[in-house]
Amino acid sequence: MHEPHPYVPNSSHRIKEEMLHDLGVLDVEDLFSDIPGPIRKNSALNLPPTQSEIETKLKVEDLLSRNLSTRDIVSFLGGGVWPHHVPAAVDEIVSRSEFLTSYTPYQPEISQGMLQALFEYQSMIAELMGMEFANSSLYDWATALGEAARMSSRLTRRDEFLVPHYVQPDRIQTLKTFCDPAGMRILEVKQDRRTGAISNDDLQQKIGSKTAGVYIENPSYLGFFENEAKRIGEIAHEKGALFIIGADPISLGLFTSPGELGADIAIGEGQPLGNHMNYGGPLLGLFACREERLLRQMPGRLIGMTTTKDGTSKAFAMVLQTREQHIRREKATSNICTNEALCAVAAAAYLSLMGPQGLERLGKAILANSSYAMRQLKKVEGLKVPLFEAQHFKEFAVGFDGTGLSASQVNTRLLLRGIQGGVCLNDQFSELGQSALYCVTECHSREDIDRLVATIMQMLGER
Amino acid sequence: MMALTFKQAQWNEPLIIDRSREGVVGFSLPSSEIPPADVPVQLLRKKPPKLPEVSEVDVIRHYVRLSQENYGVDLGIYPLGSCTMKYNPKVLDKLVATPKIQDLHPLQDPASVQGILRILYELSQWLAEIVGLSKVSLQPAAGAHGEFAGAMIMRAFHKQNGDLEKRDEIIVPDSAHGTNPASATMAGFKVVQIPSNQEGCVDIDALRASVSQRTAGLMLTNPNTLGIFEAEILEIAKLVHEAGGLLYYDGANLNAMLGKAKPGRMGFDIVHINIHKTFGTPHGGGGPGSGPVVVSKKLEGFLPVPTVERDGDRYYLDFNRENSIGKIRGFWGNSSVLLRAYAYILMMGRDGLEEVAEVSVLNANYLARKLGQVRGLELPFSHRVRKHEFVLSAARMANETGVTAAHLSKRLLDFGIHAPTVYFPLIVDEAMMIEPTETVSKQELDELIAAFSKASAEAYTNPDLVRESPKGTAVTRIDEARASHPKTMQLTWKQKPQAV
Numbered sequence: 001m002h003e004p005h006p007y008v009p010n011s012s013h014r015i016k017e018e019m020l021h022d023l024g025v026l027d028v029e030d031l032f033s034d035i036p037g038p039i040r041k042n043s044a045l046n047l048p049p050t051q052s053e054i055e056t057k058l059k060v061e062d063l064l065s066r067n068l069s070t071r072d073i074v075s076f077l078g079g080g081v082w083p084h085h086v087p088a089a090v091d092e093i094v095s096r097s098e099f100l101t102s103y104t105p106y107q108p109e110i111s112q113g114m115l116q117a118l119f120e121y122q123s124m125i126a127e128l129m130g131m132e133f134a135n136s137s138l139y140d141w142a143t144a145l146g147e148a149a150r151m152s153s154r155l156t157r158r159d160e161f162l163v164p165h166y167v168q169p170d171r172i173q174t175l176k177t178f179c180d181p182a183g184m185r186i187l188e189v190k191q192d193r194r195t196g197a198i199s200n201d202d203l204q205q206k207i208g209s210k211t212a213g214v215y216i217e218n219p220s221y222l223g224f225f226e227n228e229a230k231r232i233g234e235i236a237h238e239k240g241a242l243f244i245i246g247a248d249p250i251s252l253g254l255f256t257s258p259g260e261l262g263a264d265i266a267i268g269e270g271q272p273l274g275n276h277m278n279y280g281g282p283l284l285g286l287f288a289c290r291e292e293r294l295l296r297q298m299p300g301r302l303i304g305m306t307t308t309k310d311g312t313s314k315a316f317a318m319v320l321q322t323r324e325q326h327i328r329r330e331k332a333t334s335n336i337c338t339n340e341a342l343c344a345v346a347a348a349a350y351l352s353l354m355g356p357q358g359l360e361r362l363g364k365a366i367l368a369n370s371s372y373a374m375r376q377l378k379k380v381e382g383l384k385v386p387l388f389e390a391q392h393f394k395e396f397a398v399g400f401d402g403t404g405l406s407a408s409q410v411n412t413r414l415l416l417r418g419i420q421g422g423v424c425l426n427d428q429f430s431e432l433g434q435s436a437l438y439c440v441t442e443c444h445s446r447e448d449i450d451r452l453v454a455t456i457m458q459m460l461g462e463r
Numbered sequence: 464m465m466a467l468t469f470k471q472a473q474w475n476e477p478l479i480i481d482r483s484r485e486g487v488v489g490f491s492l493p494s495s496e497i498p499p500a501d502v503p504v505q506l507l508r509k510k511p512p513k514l515p516e517v518s519e520v521d522v523i524r525h526y527v528r529l530s531q532e533n534y535g536v537d538l539g540i541y542p543l544g545s546c547t548m549k550y551n552p553k554v555l556d557k558l559v560a561t562p563k564i565q566d567l568h569p570l571q572d573p574a575s576v577q578g579i580l581r582i583l584y585e586l587s588q589w590l591a592e593i594v595g596l597s598k599v600s601l602q603p604a605a606g607a608h609g610e611f612a613g614a615m616i617m618r619a620f621h622k623q624n625g626d627l628e629k630r631d632e633i634i635v636p637d638s639a640h641g642t643n644p645a646s647a648t649m650a651g652f653k654v655v656q657i658p659s660n661q662e663g664c665v666d667i668d669a670l671r672a673s674v675s676q677r678t679a680g681l682m683l684t685n686p687n688t689l690g691i692f693e694a695e696i697l698e699i700a701k702l703v704h705e706a707g708g709l710l711y712y713d714g715a716n717l718n719a720m721l722g723k724a725k726p727g728r729m730g731f732d733i734v735h736i737n738i739h740k741t742f743g744t745p746h747g748g749g750g751p752g753s754g755p756v757v758v759s760k761k762l763e764g765f766l767p768v769p770t771v772e773r774d775g776d777r778y779y780l781d782f783n784r785e786n787s788i789g790k791i792r793g794f795w796g797n798s799s800v801l802l803r804a805y806a807y808i809l810m811m812g813r814d815g816l817e818e819v820a821e822v823s824v825l826n827a828n829y830l831a832r833k834l835g836q837v838r839g840l841e842l843p844f845s846h847r848v849r850k851h852e853f854v855l856s857a858a859r860m861a862n863e864t865g866v867t868a869a870h871l872s873k874r875l876l877d878f879g880i881h882a883p884t885v886y887f888p889l890i891v892d893e894a895m896m897i898e899p900t901e902t903v904s905k906q907e908l909d910e911l912i913a914a915f916s917k918a919s920a921e922a923y924t925n926p927d928l929v930r931e932s933p934k935g936t937a938v939t940r941i942d943e944a945r946a947s948h949p950k951t952m953q954l955t956w957k958q959k960p961q962a963v
Contacts, residue, residue, distance in 0.1 A: 002814045007550055007743070008822050009904035016822070019829050019905060028821045031828055031848050034692045035724050045722045046592055050812030053554050060558050060806050066578035069566035073575070077568040080793050086565075087490070089519050093526040094747075095556070101535035103546055104749040106884070108943075109936040110471060110876045113533030114748040117526065120479055123955040127512035133954050137750070139604035142793035150649075173790035177767075181618060181651025225506055256508050269793075278559075279579050280569030280794030282604065282751030292949075301749065305953045306946035308939045313475060315938040319947040319954070325607070325645035326887070330654040335645035338605035338739065338754075342747030345526075352479050352522045353489035356511040364499055365492055371500035391506055415572055423570050446497055 003050070068420075070277075074448045075420035078395050078439025079221065080141065080168050080269065081277050084250060085443055086350075090274040093349045094342050104301075104338070108317040115316035118341060119303045121348040128252045128351070128359075129266035130259020131288035135300035137344040138285030138336060141269035142171045145215070145246065146178025147287065147299045147334055148265045149186075152213030152242040154297050154333070159184045160210040162241075164198055165191045168221045169428050171246075184212070193431065196224040196388040198232060207239050217246040218261065222425075222437060223370075223395030224388045225255070233262035242294075249273055249286060249347075251393050253359025254367065264290045274350030275343050284343040296323060299334030362442060366394050369449065370440040376453045377438075382460055387435060394441060397425060400434040403460055407436045410456070417455050467914055469879030469935045472531035479525050480956050483515040489522050513957060532937035533748070534881055540907050544852045544884040544896025545640065545688055547718050547740030552810065555744065555803040564802055569794040573779050579798060580778035583771045586805045591757055593816070594712070594734045595727025598763045600770060601755045601796040606715060607642040608791065609735030609754030610682070612767055614650030615788040616733055616758060617680045617709050619765040623786060630679040630707070636665050638689060638888040643682040643713055652679055659890050663689040663844040665699055674706035684713035685729060686720075686850035688888045688896065689843075690827060700730025709733060709762075714754075717741045718900070719824050719851035722817030732759045738797075742804035743811075753800040767791045822901035823851040826908060830899055831855075833912045838919045839863060843891055852898035854891050855883075861893050866922035866929045868893040873940065874921070876933040878914040 004011040010019065020028060032040065051059070070083050077083075094100065098113060105111030118136040125134035138144045149161045161179060163172065165188050176186055187206045190199040198216060207214065214236035219225050226232070233243040244265040245258035250272040258266035270284030271277065289298055304319035325332040354362060374396050377385040384399030386392055400407050411421040422436035429435075440449065517525075534541070541548035559565070567576055587599040603609035614633065621627040633647035634655045644654040657673050660666040664687065681703045685693045693699065700710050712731035718741050720726070726734045738744055739752035746752065758766060768787045769780035780795065811819060831853040835842035839860025842853060857868040872882030872895065884896040899908060922929050933939065945951045950961045 002818045002821075005811070005815050005818055007552055007811075008815075008818055008901045009907075010822050010826060010901070011818050015905050016825065019825055023825075023828055023832060025828075028825055031821070031824045032723050034694050034846070034848055036694060036697060038697070039724045039728045042595075042728050043722060043724050045813040045816060047589055047813040047816065048809060050815045051809050053552075053810065056806050056809045057554060057558065059809065060582070060802070061561075063578040063582055064558075064561060064563035066581075067563045067567055068571070068575035069562040069564075070568065071562045071566055075568055075571070077570050079570060081569055083566070083568070087519075089489075089523055091560075092523065093530075095560075096527065096530035097537040098530040098533040098535045099748050100556070100745045101537045101551055102533050102748045103541070103543060103548060103746040106543065107534075107872065107876060107882050108941050109873065109933050109938055110534040110881065111748075112937040113529035113531065116476070116478075116532070117529050118748075119954075120956070123478075123480070123957065124512070124514055126955045127514060127957065130510075130512075132958065139608060140793045142790065143604075143608075168793070170790050170793045174792055177615060177789045177791055178649075181615070181649065183651070227503075227505070252508065252512065254502070254508060255506055257512070260509060276565035276799075277568050278565055279567040279576065279798040281792075281797040282800065283793060295954075302954055304946040305956075306942050306951070309942045310939060311942075313938050315941045317941050317943050317946045319943075319952060321947075325641040327641070328645075329641045330644035330648045332641070332645040332648075335607040335611060335642050335649050336605070337607045337642050338737075338746075338752040339750040340604070340747075341749035341751075342745075343751060345748065348479075349522060349526055352515050352517055352525070353519060354514070355483075355488060355490070355516040356514045357516065358488060358490035358492075359514065360508075360511065361492055362490070365495065367500045367502065368495065368497045372497045391503055411572065415575070420568070420571055420575070442492060445493070446495065 073418050073420050074451065076422045076438045077420055079423040079437050080170065081280055082272050082439055082441060083277060083443045084272045084441055086274050086276055087353055089353060090346050090349045094346045099342060099345060105318060112316055115303050117345045117348055119305055119316050121344040122303060124348055124351045125286055126288055128249055129288040130257030131266050131290050133295055134288035135298055136303055137340040138287050138300050139340060140283035140285045141267060142174035144267040144285035144287050145171055145175050148244045148267050149175055149179050149184060149213060150182055151297050151299065153182060153184055155242060155294065156212045156240065158210050158212035160187055161212055162187050162189050162206055162214045164189055164216055166220050166222050167217060194389055196220060196390050197228065198226060203235060207235060211239055211241040213242040213244050215244045219248060219251060219393045222388060222397045223392040224390035229261040251363055253356065254363030264294060270343060270347050273347035275346050282340055282343055284340045284347060297333055300336055300339060365442045369444055370394050370396065373440045373449045376449060380453060380457050387432060395437055395439045397432065397435050397437050398422065407434045413459050414455060419452055419455055467878040467917060469877060471936045473937050474528040474532060476525060476528045478956055479515045479517060482517050482521050482525065485516055487516045487518050489517055489519045539879055540903050540911055541881040542883050542897045542899050544898045545715050547898060547900055549743060549900040550902035551743055551745040552807065555806055558806050559799045559802055564799055577778055580771055582802055582805045584773050584778050586801055587771055589808055590736055590755055594757050595725025596734055596757045597760045598766060599755050599757045600766045601801055602767050602792055603754035603756055604792060604797055605750060605752045606735055606737040606754040607646055609756045610642055610646035611649055612756045612791050613711050613733040613735055614646050616762055616765040618650055619786060619788050620709060620762060621679055629676055632677045633679050634673050634681045636683065638687055638890050639682060640688065640713060640715060647682065663691050664693050667695055667698060670699060670702055674702055678706045678708035680709040680711055682711040682713060684716045686716050689854045690849035690852040691844065691846050692850055696729045715740060716851060719820050721820040722813065723820045732762060738800055738804045743807040744800050744803040751797050751800055753797040769795065819901045826899040826901060826903060827851050827853055830897060830908055834915055837915050839922060852896060854888065855895045856891050857893040857895055860922055864922045864926045866926050868895050870930050871918055874918040874929045874932040875914055877935045880911060880914050
C-alpha cells in the first residue's frame with residue numbers, strides 16, 4: 001500500500017478499505033484484473049520517488065534560476081512572441097480559480113462568467129480587427145493561418161493559397177503541414193528586396209481560377225507595412241479568392257485594421273494582449289471573419305448572447321456547435337476542442353484596461369521607441385537600418401554585412417555584454433545577408449536602446 | 464452531508480462595454496523623452512475600435528463578479544466524463560508565476576535557458592516512460608492538436624513506405640471521442656467507423672472485416688469512453704498491424720492506466736497525452752492545455768521539429784529531423800503548462816501516480832455501483848469493473864417520467880454539483896458519462912449519490928421541478944435555440960440581430 005497523498009483524499013488506508021469492502025472487493029488490484037497479464041506485468045514506472053511540496057518547489061526554483069529572463073538581460077527578440085507589459089490586474093483576473101479551474105462551458109447556466117468573458121473577447125477582437133465576427137480562440141497565429149487557408153479552400157472549393165515571401169518560417173511551415181493533407185498548394189509571392197512591397201507582377205502571374213485565398217501580413221514579419229494592401233485585396237476578390245490579413249493586434253489602436261483594408265478573414269497572435277511570453281507558449285490564435293456567409297465554415301468555439309427561457313435575463317451559451325467535432329465528428333470544420341480560453345480572458349481584460357485611447361497611445365509609444373532605435377542604430381557605421389525602405393512598427397531588420405561580423409557573432413558578443421540581440425534572419429532568408437530582426441516595445445527604455453547602440457559601436461570599434 | 468442547496472452569485476453583470484464612460488482610463492504608460500514619430504496618413508486607422516473606456520477598478524470588479532458566476536474544480540466535484548477534472552495543486556500556479564518562465568523568449572540563446580530546457584527534456588523522458596514508448600514531442604497545444612500530429616505521423620510513415628496513395632482509411636470505433644474522426648479527416652484520411660459489440664467494446668469481427676490494405680491506422684482510447692478496458696487489445700493490435708496499419712492511442716483516458724498498464728505494451732505506436740487531464744494542470748475554462756505526442760522507435764524520425772535534446776550537461780533544441788512532419792504550431796509548446804506537469808510528476812512520484820490510477824478507478828467503481836441502483840438509472844454492459852469513468856443510461860427515467868439526462872444534469876447544478884458529460888458516447892441512450900477522478904473524497908462521492916437519489920425521487924414525484932431546473936445558478940434555463948437561430952444569433956456586442 002502506498003502512503004496517503006495530499007491530493008488524493010481517499011488514499012487514506014481506512015477509507016480505501018471501507019470503499020473496497022462496499023464493493024465486495026478484497027484488493028484494489030482486483031479492479032485492474034480485466035487487464036491482460038502480459039500488459040499488466042510490465043507496467044511499473046521508472047520515475048523519481050514522491051517528493052514533498054518543499055522539495056519540489058526548491059528543485060523547480062533552482063532549475064528556473066538558471067534561466068536568464070528579459071528582467072536579467074535586455075532583449076531585442078520578437079518575431080512572433082514579443083515582450084509587452086502585462087498589467088497586474090490581468091494576472092489577477094486569470095488567477096481567479098473559478099476561471100482557472102473550470103472547463104469548456106458545456107453547462108452554460110453554471111458557467112456564465114466564462115461565457116460572458118469570452119463573448120466580450122469575441123466582441124473586442126472583432127472591433128480591433130474591423131470584422132463582424134471572431135471566434136473564442138485558436139492555439140496561435142501559425143495554426144490560425146493553417147485554419148484560414150483550409151477555410152478559404154472549403155469556401156471557394158479551390159486549392160491554391162498565396163502567401164508573401166517574408167513570413168515567419170514557423171508560420172509557413174505550419175501552414176504547409178495543415179494544407180498538405182487537404183491537397184492544397186502554397187505559392188509564394190515575391191516581395192521587393194528594397195521596399196518589401198508585394199510584387200504586383202508576380203501576384204498577377206500566380207493568382208488565378210485555382211486561388212482560394214491571398215494572404216498578407218500588416219505589419220509584416222519584418223516589421224514593415226504594405227502600402228498596397230487594399231489593392232491586393234481587390235485583386236484577390238476580382239479573381240474570386242478570399243483575402244486574409246495577419247495583423248499584430250497591438251498595432252491596431254493606431255494602424256489600419258484588416259477590415260478597413262478589405263480582409264475577409266483576419267488572424268493574428270494574441271500573446272501581446274496581456275499574456276506572458278512563457279518561452280513561447282501558451283499563445284493565443286486570433287481568428288475573425290467579415291460576414292455571416294463565412295461564419296459557418298469558421299473553426300473554433302463561438303459564444304452567443306441570448307436570454308433565459310423565461311426571457312427575464314440575458315444569458316450566454318456556445319452556439320453553432322454543429323460546426324464542431326463533438327457533434328459533427330469527421331464533418332467538423334476543425335478538430336479543435338481545448339483552445340486557449342484563459343488567454344482569451346486575459347486579452348479581454350487587457351483590452352478593457354487599455355480602451356481605444358490606451359491602445360492608440362501604446363501604439364504611438366512603441367512606434368516612437370522603435371523609430372528612435374532605428375535612427376540611433378543607423379548612425380553606427382557598417383549597419384544597414386532598416387533593411388527595407390518602408391514604414392515600420394515595433395520591429396525592423398538590421399543588416400550586418402558591412403561590419404565583417406555574422407549576425408550570430410554579433411549576438412554572441414552582445415550576450416557577453418548582457419544584451420540579447422535580435423532574431424538572426426540569414427538562416428531564414430539568405431538573400432538578406434547577415435541580418436537580424438530587432439524588436440522594441442513599450443518595455444524598452446531609452447537607456448536600453450542607447451546601451452544597445454553604444455555596445456554595438458564599441459564592439460565594432462574593437463575589431 | 465451537505466444540504467444540497469446552492470446559490471450561485473447572480474450579479475446580472477452588464478457587458479463591460481455598457482460600463483464605458485468617455486475619458487475613463489485603465490492604463491498607464493511611461494513618459495518618455497523620445498519624440499513621437501510620424502505615420503503616413505493612409506496607414507492610420509480611420510475608425511477607432513469600440514472598446515470600453517473603464518478604470519482598473521471597473522475591470523477588476525467586472526471580471527471578479529463574472530468569476531463568481533463560474534463553477535470550477537476548486538468549488539466542488541466536476542465529474543465531466545473523459546475530461547478528468549481533477550484538483551490542480553496550488554503550488555503549480557505559484558511555480559509558474561515567476562519572470563524566470565513568464566519573461567523567457569523562445570528564441571533566446573540556449574545558454575540562457577538551460578533551466579527550462581532541462582525541465583522539458585526530463586519531462587519528455589518521463590512521459591515516454593509512462594506510456595511505454597520511445598520519443599516525445601511536447602509541441603501540441605491540446606489533445607486534438609496531438610491527434611492531428613499523430614495522424615500526420617501516420618501519413619508520413621505510409622508515405623515513406625510508398626503506400627500512402629492506397630492507405631487512406633483510419634478506423635475509429637463508434638464510441639470514440641469526436642476529435643478522433645475530426646483529426647483523421649484533417650490529416651487527409653477517410654474515416655471508417657466500426658460498431659461496438661454488445662459489451663461496449665471493439666467488435667473484433669467488425670474490425671477484421673474493416674481492416675485491409677487501405678488501412679492507415681486505428682484510433683482508440685483504452686479504457687474506452689464507457690470506462691471499460693478493451694481486454695482484447697492485443698488481438699486488436701495484431702489485426703491492425705498485420706494489415707500494415709498503425710495503432711493510435713487517444714490519451715484522454717490515461718489517468719486510469721498510470722503505473723498499471725502502458726499503451727506501448729498494449730501495442731500502440733503513437734500516443735497523445737492530455738497534460739491538463741492526467742497531470743494536474745488547470746483547464747482554464749477550455750484551455751490552455753497541452754497534448755504531447757509520443758511515438759515508438761520506428762516513428763521517431765517523423766516527429767515535429769524541434770525536439771529537446773541533451774548533450775552531456777547541455778540541453779538544446781534539435782531541428783535536425785529529415786523525415787519530420789514539420790512544424791505544427793509556432794515555437795515549441797505550451798511551456799508554462801508543461802512546467803506545471805513537471806512539478807506535478809515530481810510531487811506524485813512513481814507511487815503517487817499509481818495511487819492516482821488506483822483511487823480514480825476505485826472512486827469510479829464505487830460511484831458506478833451506487834448510482835446504478837438509483838431508480839430510473841442503469842449501468843449498461845455487464846462488465847464487472849469499470850476504470851476511471853463509467854456511463855449511466857437515464858433512458859428508463861426518461862420513459863417513465865419524461866425527465867431526461869439533460870434535465871437531470873441541470874438539477875444537479877442546483878445542488879452545487881457540476882453535471883456529467885451528457886449524450887456521449889452516442890452508443891448509450893440518454894447517456895451520462897461520469898468521471899469523479901482521484902481528487903474527490905468519499906464524502907463528496909456520497910453527496911453526489913445523494914444528489915442523484917434526490918433528483919430521481921423528484922423525477923418520479925414532481926418531474927416539473929426537475930425539468931424546470933436549474934434555479935440556483937447565475938441564470939435559469941437558457942434559450943439555446945434562440946442563441947443559435949440565424950435571426951436571433953448575436954456573437955458580438957456590435958452585431959444587431961435581425962429580429963429580437
